[in-house]
Amino acid sequence: MSKADLIVGLQWGDEGKGKIVDHMAQTHDYVCRFAGGHNAGHTIVIDGKEYALHLIPSGVLNPDAKNIVGNGVVLSPEDFIEEMKQFGTLEGRLFLSDKAHILLPYHAQIDQAKERLKGDKAIGTTGKGIGPAYADKIARVGHRLGELRHPEKLATKITEYFEINAAIFEAMGVETPDYETLLADLRRYKEALEPFICDTTQLMWEILSDDKKVLLEGAQGTMLDIDHGTYPYVTSSTTVSAGACAGLGISPKDIGTVTGIAKAYCTRVGNGPFPSEDLGEAGDRLRKNGHEFGTTTGRPRRCGWFDAVAMRHAVRINGVDRVALMKLDVLDGFEEIKVCVAYEFEGKRIDYVPYDLEEVTPIYETYEGWRSTKGIRTFDELPEKAKHYIASLEAMIGAPIEIISTSPEREDTIVRGS
Ligand code: GDP
Numbered sequence: 001m002s003k004a005d006l007i008v009g010l011q012w013g014d015e016g017k018g019k020i021v022d023h024m025a026q027t028h029d030y031v032c033r034f035a036g037g038h039n040a041g042h043t044i045v046i047d048g049k050e051y052a053l054h055l056i057p058s059g060v061l062n063p064d065a066k067n068i069v070g071n072g073v074v075l076s077p078e079d080f081i082e083e084m085k086q087f088g089t090l091e092g093r094l095f096l097s098d099k100a101h102i103l104l105p106y107h108a109q110i111d112q113a114k115e116r117l118k119g120d121k122a123i124g125t126t127g128k129g130i131g132p133a134y135a136d137k138i139a140r141v142g143h144r145l146g147e148l149r150h151p152e153k154l155a156t157k158i159t160e161y162f163e164i165n166a167a168i169f170e171a172m173g174v175e176t177p178d179y180e181t182l183l184a185d186l187r188r189y190k191e192a193l194e195p196f197i198c199d200t201t202q203l204m205w206e207i208l209s210d211d212k213k214v215l216l217e218g219a220q221g222t223m224l225d226i227d228h229g230t231y232p233y234v235t236s237s238t239t240v241s242a243g244a245c246a247g248l249g250i251s252p253k254d255i256g257t258v259t260g261i262a263k264a265y266c267t268r269v270g271n272g273p274f275p276s277e278d279l280g281e282a283g284d285r286l287r288k289n290g291h292e293f294g295t296t297t298g299r300p301r302r303c304g305w306f307d308a309v310a311m312r313h314a315v316r317i318n319g320v321d322r323v324a325l326m327k328l329d330v331l332d333g334f335e336e337i338k339v340c341v342a343y344e345f346e347g348k349r350i351d352y353v354p355y356d357l358e359e360v361t362p363i364y365e366t367y368e369g370w371r372s373t374k375g376i377r378t379f380d381e382l383p384e385k386a387k388h389y390i391a392s393l394e395a396m397i398g399a400p401i402e403i404i405s406t407s408p409e410r411e412d413t414i415v416r417g418s
Pocket residue numbers: 009013014015016017018019040041042043044045289290295326327328329330405406407408409
């Protein structure tokens with residue numbers, strides 16, 4: 001019986017999970033997504049060629065790795081089919097849970113309408129329909145991939161759902177799908193996806209029993225978790241490691257090493273509290289050096305300094321065994337690098353994440369910068385100041401930093417002790 005290795009984002013998403021999943025997929029047989037939808041955008045660069053993945057697990061770029069999309073995911077058939085086109089046949093390499101919920105175009109319309117109505121209180125969602133698809137799931141009015149096997153029945157159920165909610169949808173400006181068009185779409189989805197739809201829970205149990213090497217790929221980040229993030233400025237799924245069990249049908253005992261992914265600084269896209277945000281020159285420079293523009297929506301990401309308080313919280317909540325510190329090269333050339341080491345909250349210094357992160361003021365320590373780390377592949381070659389920065393972060397967050405990434409390229413990755 002093998003244990004599944006888990007990768008989770010420790011900040012507000014976009015930490016560089018895709019690069020590390022791809023790196024680790026080279027030594028794993030299966031890569032499995034357990035939460036989120038096509039709000040995720042995972043960029044992988046191999047020999048200068050860039051791939052953007054949203055729903056297909058980042059193991060797909062390794063020809064020997066098989067890919068599972070678990071029941072915890074909300075899957076847009078339209079977007080999934082589009083994403084599949086970049087790859088050759090995926091038969092035998094891709095398995096989609098029959099219990100994953102279907103995200104349809106009206107979910108995106110509802111998402112966008114609600115955001116518009118919220119005005120300056122908007123969450124800044126990706127507008128992809130993630131919240132409404134999970135809301136339907138929890139309200140027990142959603143539909144699962146298994147239902148694609150019977151398009152007529154599904155089209156009828158969706159039509160009835162629109163009849164019941166007609167007044168609400170009309171007020172929001174959400175169009176009622178035309179029955180014939182809907183049915184034609186569902187038939188098309190069935191044709192493209194049915195070969196991949198199966199009971200992935202049984203499959204997970206089988207592959208773990210067969211001692212296969214299994215990697216679980218988190219999406220989003222800890223601070224976007226529906227329970228543990230900066231609610232309501234969060235996504236609608238459980239992004240922390242606990243979500244991997246529910247989202248794939250495995251038990252906590254099936255989990256092996258947990259690798260947490262964090263940038264050497266911090267970013268956030270969308271609205272909501274971000275204590276260590278830098279709204280000045282340093283933030284602009286991080287955005288420019290780090291190409292901090294969203295993979296999914298192209299929006300500029302808000303940038304700031306590494307937040308060691310939020311990171312300690314994330315390390316504990318996810319049971320992180322080791323951290324991969326990404327984008328160290330983006331800090332190259334900074335004279336001074338700040339780290340948020342505590343918060344001031346109600347006139348006191350605190351070292352934990354309180355109920356409302358909006359109310360805190362960051363307390364910084366300053367570190368000396370270095371010239372260049374770009375493309376370095378061994379720890380010994382790193383500048384002493386960069387080594388000192390890494391050692392200081394390790395001491396603050398309570399987990400070893402065992403992987404350090406120095407460029408988007410697959411090979412520019414330091415694995416300590418290897
Ligand atoms: P994910 O959502 O966590 O998979 O991360 P994204 O792919 O959305 O964002 C991370 C971005 O940083 C991508 O464009 C990566 O190619 C890039 N990236 C990853 N690691 C490094 C690194 O070490 N240095 C630099 N400069 N870029 C990196």
